[in-house]
Amino acid sequence: MVLKLIGACMTLGACGSMGLVWAGVHEKRPRQLTALEGALQLLETEITYGATPLPEAMEQVAGRCDPQAAGLFMMTAREFAKMGGVTAAEAWERALGRFFPATALDETDLNILIRFGASLGISDRQDQAKHLKLAMNQLKAAAGRAEAEARKNSNIFKYLGFLGGMLLVLILY
Amino acid sequence: MDTELIFQLAGISIVITVIYTVLKQAGRDEFAFSTLLLGIVVVLAMVIPKIANLFETVRSVFRIY
Numbered sequence: 001m002v003l004k005l006i007g008a009c010m011t012l013g014a015c016g017s018m019g020l021v022w023a024g025v026h027e028k029r030p031r032q033l034t035a036l037e038g039a040l041q042l043l044e045t046e047i048t049y050g051a052t053p054l055p056e057a058m059e060q061v062a063g064r065c066d067p068q069a070a071g072l073f074m075m076t077a078r079e080f081a082k083m084g085g086v087t088a089a090e091a092w093e094r095a096l097g098r099f100f101p102a103t104a105l106d107e108t109d110l111n112i113l114i115r116f117g118a119s120l121g122i123s124d125r126q127d128q129a130k131h132l133k134l135a136m137n138q139l140k141a142a143a144g145r146a147e148a149e150a151r152k153n154s155n156i157f158k159y160l161g162f163l164g165g166m167l168l169v170l171i172l173y
Numbered sequence: 174m175d176t177e178l179i180f181q182l183a184g185i186s187i188v189i190t191v192i193y194t195v196l197k198q199a200g201r202d203e204f205a206f207s208t209l210l211l212g213i214v215v216v217l218a219m220v221i222p223k224i225a226n227l228f229e230t231v232r233s234v235f236r237i238y
Binding site for chain 1: 181184185188189190191195196199200201215
């Protein structure tokens with residue numbers, strides 16, 4: 001009897017926390033997108049006004065931007081520092097490959113960032129600024145969509161986790 | 174016949190109703206409907222053996238073979 005009760009509590013807790021985690025992922029995505037957008041804004045300033053070399057600019061941005069996006073720029077800067085003979089696009093992509101799994105971003109956001117990276121460091125300042133603007137606009141649109149989605153979905157996931165757990169307990173009891 | 178089953182079914186139906194309402198409020202009508210269907214299937218799976226048992230008892234009491 002006691003064992004059954006403990007099992008029921010554990011099932012309920014597991015399902016409930018699963019729902020909370022899902023809701024958390026949905027809530028985190030728009031914030032991370034906004035953070036990335038802000039970081040790209042900083043990068044644009046570094047490139048167009050400061051004319052900072054890319055490795056330094058990456059470090060600067062990593063130091064000043066939102067901590068949620070700092071990892072990506074820090075890893076890119078580290079790739080540059082390795083002097084492994086990679087282009088800026090390759091360094092960006094490698095950093096992205098390590099940064100992406102730890103975030104709540106999805107494939108479309110990844111594609112925006114990869115496409116932006118492809119143009120990184122291959123042209124003059126004005127052209128770089130254009131590419132940065134494009135990526136920022138796309139991230140902003142994605143953030144808006146993610147925000148609407150999060151408002152709709154996060155509460156449902158919270159409820160559904162607990163209710164699903166309760167249902168499972170009742171069925172198995 | 175144990176009364177536990179009745180309470181269990183009541184609990185399941187309450188939870189299913191709440192899930193249905195939540196999903197319907199969120200505009201996920203198709204998920205709401207499938208939850209309802211799932212609930213019906215689960216409840217039927219629990220009840221049908223009991224009904225079969227009842228028929229069996231009736232048949233054996235009145236000796237209808």
